[in-house]
Amino acid sequence: MKFSITSVLSATSAVILLALSAVPASALPAAPAAIQTIEKRAGEISGLNNYSCKPAKGQRPVVLVHATLLTLSSWSDVAPVLIKRGYCVFALTYGVNKAVPGGMGGLNSIESSAQELADFANNVLNKTNSTQVDIVGHSQGGILARYWIKYLGGEGKVYRHVGVSPINHGTTLSNIVTIAKAFGIFYDSQALFDKFAPSFYQMVNTSDFIKKLNAGGDFAPGVIHSNIATKYDEVVTPYETCWQNGAGITNLLLQDLCVLSLNEHLTMVNSNVVIQFILNQLDPVSAKTANCLSIVKGF
Numbered sequence: 001m002k003f004s005i006t007s008v009l010s011a012t013s014a015v016i017l018l019a020l021s022a023v024p025a026s027a028l029p030a031a032p033a034a035i036q037t038i039e040k041r042a043g044e045i046s047g048l049n050n051y052s053c054k055p056a057k058g059q060r061p062v063v064l065v066h067a068t069l070l071t072l073s074s075w076s077d078v079a080p081v082l083i084k085r086g087y088c089v090f091a092l093t094y095g096v097n098k099a100v101p102g103g104m105g106g107l108n109s110i111e112s113s114a115q116e117l118a119d120f121a122n123n124v125l126n127k128t129n130s131t132q133v134d135i136v137g138h139s140q141g142g143i144l145a146r147y148w149i150k151y152l153g154g155e156g157k158v159y160r161h162v163g164v165s166p167i168n169h170g171t172t173l174s175n176i177v178t179i180a181k182a183f184g185i186f187y188d189s190q191a192l193f194d195k196f197a198p199s200f201y202q203m204v205n206t207s208d209f210i211k212k213l214n215a216g217g218d219f220a221p222g223v224i225h226s227n228i229a230t231k232y233d234e235v236v237t238p239y240e241t242c243w244q245n246g247a248g249i250t251n252l253l254l255q256d257l258c259v260l261s262l263n264e265h266l267t268m269v270n271s272n273v274v275i276q277f278i279l280n281q282l283d284p285v286s287a288k289t290a291n292c293l294s295i296v297k298g299f
């Protein structure tokens with residue numbers, strides 16, 4: 001059998017590749033910076049996945065679910081803020097295909113990744129003696145819990161669900177191919193994507209997966225949903241497809257909170273405005289306005 005995977009690279013070497021202009025930077029203007037910003041700080045996030053942590057009264061364990069091609073270290077800005085606020089914070093890296101170098105997550109079939117989240121969250125519930133978690137999910141990570149709830153027994157186990165540029169309605173094939181290229185993963189046929197990274201074609205807005213995800217409604221009844229999108233999203237277009245169509249759902253555009261925020265799809269998790277939004281959703285009682293001041297003020 002003859003096939004060539006021209007460049008299957010780790011995120012780090014993809015950055016080098018981009019720096020050498022082997023891939024035109026114009027293919028994805030913000031991604032090289034994004035990759036560096038998000039994954040360079042890989043390593044321990046102090047206090048994350050502490051199974052001795054006991055949620056304070058009125059709080060639930062918070063489970064963070066990363067985006068396609070990223071790992072749990074993409075939460076290195078968000079998680080410490082939540083931990084400092086006293087939350088018990090948990091995160092997994094899901095969807096790693098050992099045949100693809102680099103350890104990037106979110107590659108495997110979305111159903112199997114949703115099962116990984118289910119197993120992880122069930123264990124968190126058990127170990128923390130809790131009945132419900134709150135979920136914060138980025139991109140593909142923003143739909144796994146919905147699949148868990150709808151098809152894998154997660155009903156009643158999620159209280160709040162915060163989507164950061166979630167792919168609630170999928171995206172376009174060309175956007176997906178663009179981002180795959182920027183990370184150095186580019187297969188020249190759907191068959192190869194399906195072999196090494198089946199999630200990619202499942203994220204296309206017309207896929208069977210997206211149809212099944214949204215059959216009967218694009219939200220989970222009983223869950224408090226909120227979403228934040230960015231107008232500079234190069235992966236999920238149009239950005240309004242991040243939003244959900246149910247009563248009482250909060251759907252916000254980052255630039256309506258702070259017009260100066262230039263964050264694109266991946267760097268959403270590095271934005272202080274987004275972090276303030278997440279804090280506000282998790283605890284509306286102590287909410288502080290998320291706006292441009294959040295950038296300088298910090299937490």
Ligand SMILES: *[C@@H]1O[C@H](CO)[C@@H](O)[C@H](O)[C@H]1NC(C)=O
Nearest residue numbers: 046047048050051052053054
């Ligand atoms: C884990 O949680 C326990 C209980 O709250 C705490 O005593 C301990 O310091 C935490 N460990 C880390 C590494 O944060």
Ligand SMILES: *[C@@H]1O[C@H](CO)[C@@H](O)[C@H](O)[C@H]1NC(C)=O
Nearest residue numbers: 054125126127128129130131
């Ligand atoms: C677990 O939660 C239940 C119900 O809230 C409580 O009765 C029980 O004492 C808790 N167990 C532990 C080990 O905290």
Ligand SMILES: *[C@@H]1O[C@H](CO)[C@@H](O)[C@H](O)[C@H]1NC(C)=O
Nearest residue numbers: 123125126127128129130131
């Ligand atoms: C956690 O799982 C163990 C093993 O299945 C079970 O014995 C225990 O009751 C569970 N604890 C909670 C709080 O669900």
Ligand SMILES: *[C@@H]1O[C@H](CO)[C@@H](O)[C@H](O)[C@H]1NC(C)=O
Nearest residue numbers: 169171172204205206237238
């Ligand atoms: C999928 O995306 C394309 C490009 O934005 C759009 O033209 C099409 O209507 C979308 N289809 C569905 C089912 O959302």
